[in-house]
Each structure stands twice: as structure tokens, then as C-alpha cells.
Amino acid sequence: MSAPYLSVDRERCIGAGMCAMTAPGMFDQDPDDGLVLLLHAQPPTALRAAAQMAVGVCPSGAITLHEPEPGGLGAEPQRRATGDEDPGGV
Amino acid sequence: MSESVHTVTTLPTERPSGCPFDPPAQLLDARRHGPISRFTHPGGKPGWMITGYDMVRSVLADPRFSSRKDLMNVVDFEIPPAPPGEFLLMDEPEHSRYRKPLVGKFTVRRMRMLTERIEQITADCLDAMEKAGPPTDLVTAFAKPIPTIVICEILGVPYADRASFQEQIDTFMGGEVSDEELIAAYTATQEYLAQLVAAKRAHPTDDVLSELTDSDLTDEELKGISLILLAAGFDTTANMLSLGTFALLQNPDQLAALRADPALTDGAVEELLRYLSVAKTFHRTALEDVELGGRTVKAGTTVVLSYHTANRDPDRFTDPHTLDVRRQAAGHLAFSHGIHQCLGQQLARVEMRVAFRALIDRFPTLRLAVPAEEVVLRPETADIFGVKSLPVTWDKK
Numbered sequence: 342m343s344a345p346y347l348s349v350d351r352e353r354c355i356g357a358g359m360c361a362m363t364a365p366g367m368f369d370q371d372p373d374d375g376l377v378l379l380l381h382a383q384p385p386t387a388l389r390a391a392a393q394m395a396v397g398v399c400p401s402g403a404i405t406l407h408e409p410e411p412g413g414l415g416a417e418p419q420r421r422a423t424g425d426e427d428p429g430g431v
Numbered sequence: 432m433s434e435s436v437h438t439v440t441t442l443p444t445e446r447p448s449g450c451p452f453d454p455p456a457q458l459l460d461a462r463r464h465g466p467i468s469r470f471t472h473p474g475g476k477p478g479w480m481i482t483g484y485d486m487v488r489s490v491l492a493d494p495r496f497s498s499r500k501d502l503m504n505v506v507d508f509e510i511p512p513a514p515p516g517e518f519l520l521m522d523e524p525e526h527s528r529y530r531k532p533l534v535g536k537f538t539v540r541r542m543r544m545l546t547e548r549i550e551q552i553t554a555d556c557l558d559a560m561e562k563a564g565p566p567t568d569l570v571t572a573f574a575k576p577i578p579t580i581v582i583c584e585i586l587g588v589p590y591a592d593r594a595s596f597q598e599q600i601d602t603f604m605g606g607e608v609s610d611e612e613l614i615a616a617y618t619a620t621q622e623y624l625a626q627l628v629a630a631k632r633a634h635p636t637d638d639v640l641s642e643l644t645d646s647d648l649t650d651e652e653l654k655g656i657s658l659i660l661l662a663a664g665f666d667t668t669a670n671m672l673s674l675g676t677f678a679l680l681q682n683p684d685q686l687a688a689l690r691a692d693p694a695l696t697d698g699a700v701e702e703l704l705r706y707l708s709v710a711k712t713f714h715r716t717a718l719e720d721v722e723l724g725g726r727t728v729k730a731g732t733t734v735v736l737s738y739h740t741a742n743r744d745p746d747r748f749t750d751p752h753t754l755d756v757r758r759q760a761a762g763h764l765a766f767s768h769g770i771h772q773c774l775g776q777q778l779a780r781v782e783m784r785v786a787f788r789a790l791i792d793r794f795p796t797l798r799l800a801v802p803a804e805e806v807v808l809r810p811e812t813a814d815i816f817g818v819k820s821l822p823v824t825w826d827k828k
Contacts, residue, residue, distance in 0.1 A: 356534030357772045362780075363761065365539075372541075375534030398761055400772035402492065 343409040347392060349379045353403040363398055364391035377403060436726065437464035439480045442473050442735075444811045451808050451818075452678050452707060453752060458482055458740045467724045470735060474506030479726070479734040484744035484764070486724060487736045491769035496715035496734070497522050498771055503714055504733045516648075516655020519663070519771060526770065529656060532646045533774055536639045542777040545581070549782055552580050553789045561793070565824035566800035574673035574821070575601070577786050581778070582664045586657055587631060587638030596623060604666045604815075620661075621654065628653045664775045667710055668782050670809075670817030675703040675787065677806060677821055680799055682754045689756050690791050699756035700783045705763035706754050708739035709816045713767065738764045739816075800824040 347367070356375035360368035366388050369378040384392040384406075396404045443455030453459070458480070461468040466483025481487050490496050500520035501512040513520035518529035535541075560572045579597050588596055602608055602616035627640065628650045635641035639660075643653055679686040689699050716733045728734060742763050743751040766773035773779070791797065799806065800822035807819040 355530065355770050355772065356538070357766075357774075358537075358539040358777045359772075361539040362777070370538040370540065371535070372538070373535050374531070375536070375538045394761065400492075400768050401770055 344383050345389065345406055345408045346382045347379055347384060347396075348382070348405050348407065349377045350403045350405075351376045353401045355401045355403075357400050359398045359400060360395040360404060364388060364395040367392050368395060368404075436469050437461055438469040441471060442812070446808070446811060449804065451803075451806070452674070452681075452754075454711070454737065454739045454743060455811060458737050459743065462740050462744060465724060467726055472505035472733065472735075476505050476507070476733070478505065478732055479723075479728055480737060481723070481734055482737045482740040482744075483724075484741040484747040487738065487741040487764060488768050490715055490723070490734065490736060491764075491767060491771070493721070493769075494523075495718050495721050497718050498526070498715060502716040502718075502731075502733075504716055504731055505714070514655050516652040516657075517659050518656075519659060523770070529648070529652070530774060532643060532648065533639075533656070536642065537774055537777060539777045542781050545778070546781055546785060548584070549577070549581060549785045550789065552577055553786050557789060557793045564827065566822055567824075569676055569821040569823045570669070570673045570818065571820070573786070573790065574676070575669045577672065578665050578668035578782055581782060582661055585638060585664075585778075586627065586640045586660065587636050588627065592623070596620075599623065600661060600665060604662065621658065624654045624657045624661075625650065628657065660775070663773070664778065666815045668779050670709045670815050671703065671707065671779070671783060672786055673821045674707050674709060674817045675783070676790065676797075676823070677799075677803075677818055678703060678707060678754055679787075679791070680797070680823075681803060685754050685756045686791065689787075690795070693788065695756050696784050696788050697780075698758070698760065700780060700787065701760040701763065702754065702756050702758050703783070703787075704765035705742045705748070705758075705760040707816070708742045708763075708765050710765070710767075710814070711739045711816055712737050738767070794825040796826040797823055798825065 354376045356370060356377075358370055360377055361370050367379070367381055367384055369380055370376065371378050393406060396406045439457055439461045443457040445455060447453055447456050461480060462482035466481060466486035468480045468482065470478050470480035472478050481490060498520055499512070499522055501510050503510050516529060518526045521529070556573050556576050560567055579600070580593070583593050583596065599616045599620045603613055603620060608616070628644070631638075631641040632644040632650065635644060640653065640657060643656065648656070679689065689695050713736050714733050715736060717728045717730050719730045721728045742748070742765060745751050747762075748758070748760070766776040806821060809815070809817045809819060
């Protein structure tokens with residue numbers, strides 16, 4: 342069974358630190374270049390909402406949360422990381 | 432038949448009377464008509480005003496819109512390109528060349544490590560306020576000195592130079608002075624920064640500017656970077672601290688909630704950022720024809736993005752004109768979005784979290800010393816909104 346997993350694109354990352362601030366258990370910043378470090382590719386259930394929020398607040402669309410397809414065949418990105426996703430939650 | 436397009440005829444210059452924290456009525460009205468309105472830039476050129484949250488956010492993430500200063504199509508004469516180092520007004524790849532060496536110096540962790548030092552700087556300001564006794568102007572006693580000292584320490588401005596340096600930057604940012612005085616202060620600041628860069632290169636000390644001399648950036652570029660760090664890092668935070676205090680004092684229930692529960696501090700800072708959006712507007716210029724909400728923004732046209740109005744968009748934030756320190760304000764656009772999102776935002780957060788907390792803890796009876804309508808606001812034409820002064824008082828212990 343496949344679980345949702347995260348990937349990061351350090352080429353797109355601008356080091357704003359929004360992920361490390363929003364989901365500190367999941368992301369950090371490299372102390373040298375300030376760019377994203379993915380600490381856990383598979384967010385534990387308790388951190389899934391925070392991970393989703395981090396995807397939404399990333400200014401450069403550098404984080405993608407891949408949700409498994411309902412059929413279970415591979416995991417396709419549920420949200421395209423274009424940086425214009427609204428983090429939602431009012 | 433095309434639907435009529437709402438028009439914002441000119442840049443609004445006034446906030447609604449009695450609502451100093453709200454965007455001008457014309458912009459709120461424009462947003463009610465839709466996220467994009469026709470607009471004429473103050474220089475006479477036609478453009479667009481974008482006021483809807485989703486549309487502002489998507490333009491900021493869209494590489495078809497440029498930040499280049501020299502492409503800005505707002506006046507009849509040509510605008511020169513941004514000087515070396517001023518990467519806020521550049522596109523890729525120039526932007527990244529400047530931003531990349533800085534990113535590691537402004538991380539969440541590194542900025543949090545400054546907490547203790549910022550607490551000390553804040554405590555010194557509060558001690559001085561307490562010693563002098565009420566009333567006082569919160570802008571000069573608190574809101575300006577804290578971010579000034581912090582940015583001086585980050586740039587490594589020697590202690591002996593701080594007073595004169597602060598006076599210069601005070602004059603060229605937000606000071607109401609003649610053009611000659613403004614140019615003189617700006618030139619003096621530039622000259623000072625050039626000397627500072629040379630000094631750091633010759634004798635590096637423990638600060639960000641010295642670290643940056645160990646990169647491929649030239650002295651001229653480092654001067655430009657220093658200027659942008661100063662410009663972006665000082666006036667913004669100073670105005671958030673003063674206007675934010677004013678907003679809290681005008682919302683006593685929110686102030687009481689925040690005072691009673693320190694755990695609300697971080698969220699309150701995000702909400703104040705959303706609610707006040709002191710960096711009100713930014714520009715982008717279309718590099719090609721772009722369809723936005725059924726309108727065509729022609730290549731070469733400059734759009735104004737109203738961050739403040741977007742942060743009050745009821746489609747995004749429930750009850751947007753209410754200051755609610757318990758609100759989930761994440762996703763606000765106060766630090767922008769896209770590749771230009773504020774480099775120093777984690778520093779600004781630490782400064783605000785520390786300073787607001789310490790202020791309200793130190794002075795439980797803090798209140799305005801004048802009626803609210805007598806608090807003098809900055810003109811709406813200023814780049815950064817705020818108050819000119821904030822007379823406050825408190826009961827002595």
C-alpha cells in the first residue's frame with residue numbers, strides 16, 4: 342500500500358523558510374545555502390495537515406505532496422507545484 | 432458583448448475616515464467589482480489594479496510578469512535598470528545571483544538564534560521608556576530603534592557610527608524633508624555603505640556583510656545589497672511595530688487576549704501582518720499578453736498589486752476587516768509570494784514576536800496619550816504605511 346509522500350525541488354527553492362516554519366518536523370533549511378531539506382518524505386498522519394500547509398505556503402512551488410491514486414497504481418502529484426496553490430484554511 | 436470593466440481612476444490617497452487600518456475605500460470597492468480593474472498610473476500610463484487575493488497570488492507566481500525596474504511602464508520617460516545588488520527589481524537569473532548568497536544568512540534557525548539579543552535590545556528600549564516616564568512617542572522610543580539596531584548589527588555597523596547612520600536613514604526613509612535634504616541623506620548613506628563594505632573586506636568582523644565579502648560579489652554590488660537590506664528591513668518592521676501597537680490599542684479585546692496568553696503571540700504577529708500590510712502595493716509588468724479574469728493584460732503593461740486589499744479579500748479571509756489574533760492568517764501576502772517573497776521575513780517575525788510581547792508585558796496600562804483621530808498617519812502615497820508618531824502613556828508603578 343502506498344502512502345502520500347513529499348518531494349522538494351531545491352532548484353526552485355528560494356529559501357524563504359516557510360516550510361521550516363510551518364512544518365518544522367518535516368522540513369529544515371540547509372545551514373549553508375538556506376535551501377529546503379526534506380527530513381521525512383512520508384509525513385506521519387499527525388503531520389500530514391502541516392505538510393499540506395507547507396505545500397500551500399511555499400512561495401516558489403518547490404514542494405509537492407504526492408497522493409496515491411485511488412486505484413493504488415503509483416503515486417501522482419495531487420497538487421501541481423506552481424506556487425499558486427492557496428494554503429486554504431481561514 | 433463584453434461586461435463593463437470597473438475602473439480605478441487614480442491611486443487613492445486617503446483611507447476611510449476613522450478607519451486608519453483599512454485600505455482606501457476605492458480599492459475595497461474595486462475588489463467588490465472583481466479582482467482586476469482598469470487603472471491609470473500616477474504618471475499617466477494605462478494599467479491595471481489587482482485587488483483579489485487569488486489573482487494577486489497567481490500573478491506573483493507567474494514568470495510572465497516581470498519585476499524589472501526598467502520595464503515598468505508607468506511614466507512617459509525611460510526608467511533606468513535597478514543598480515547592482517538591488518535584486519528586488521530584477522528577474523532571473525540576476526535576481527538569484529544576488530539572493531542566493533544571502534539566503535543561508537536569513538534562515539528560520541539563524542534568525543531564531545537572534546531572539547535573545549533582540550530581547551536585550553527591546554528591554555533596553557523599554558527600560559529607557561520607563562526611566563523617562565510617560566508620555567512618550569512610541570515611534571522614536573521603541574518602533575524605530577529596535578529594527579535599526581538589529582539591522583546595524585547584521586550589517587556590522589560599528590557602534591560609534593550608529594547614531595549618525597540612523598539619522599541618515601531616518602531622513603531618506605519616510606522623513607518629510609526637502610528633495611535636497613533627501614538626496615543628501617541618500618548620498619551620505621550610499622557613501623557610508625561603500626566605506627563599510629571596504630572596511631569589512633579589509634578587516635572582516637562577525638556579521639553578514641563581512642561574510643558576504645567572501646563571495647564573488649563586487650563592492651558596488653555589496654553596497655547595493657546593503658542598501659536593500661536596510662531599506663527593506665528597517666522601515667517595514669518599524670512601521671509594523673508602531674501601527675501594530677496602534678491597532679492593538681484600538682482593539683482592546685484582542686490586546687487583552689494576547690496579553691493573557693503568550694501562546695497567541697506568533698499567530699497575532701501573522702494576523703497583524705495580514706491586517707495592516709504596511710507594504711501596500713507592488714508592481715509587475717507583463718512580458719507577453721496575459722489573460723487575467725477575462726481581461727487581457729497586454730505585453731508591456733504594468734499592473735499594480737494591492738497586497739493590502741488582497742489580504743482583506745472576504746473570499747479568502749472570513750470577516751476580513753476584523754483584527755482577530757486567533758485567526759489562522761497563514762497564506763497572507765504581507766511578505767509577498769513567488770520568488771521575490773521577503774528574504775528577511777524570518778527576522779521580521781522574530782523582531783515583532785519579541786517586541787510586541789515585551790511591550791505589552793512591560794506596560795499593562797499602555798494606552799494612547801491623544802484621541803485616536805489625532806494620531807498622525809503617513810500619507811497614503813508613502814511606500815510603506817504607518818504612523819508618523821504614536822503618543823502613548825501608562826500608569827507608573
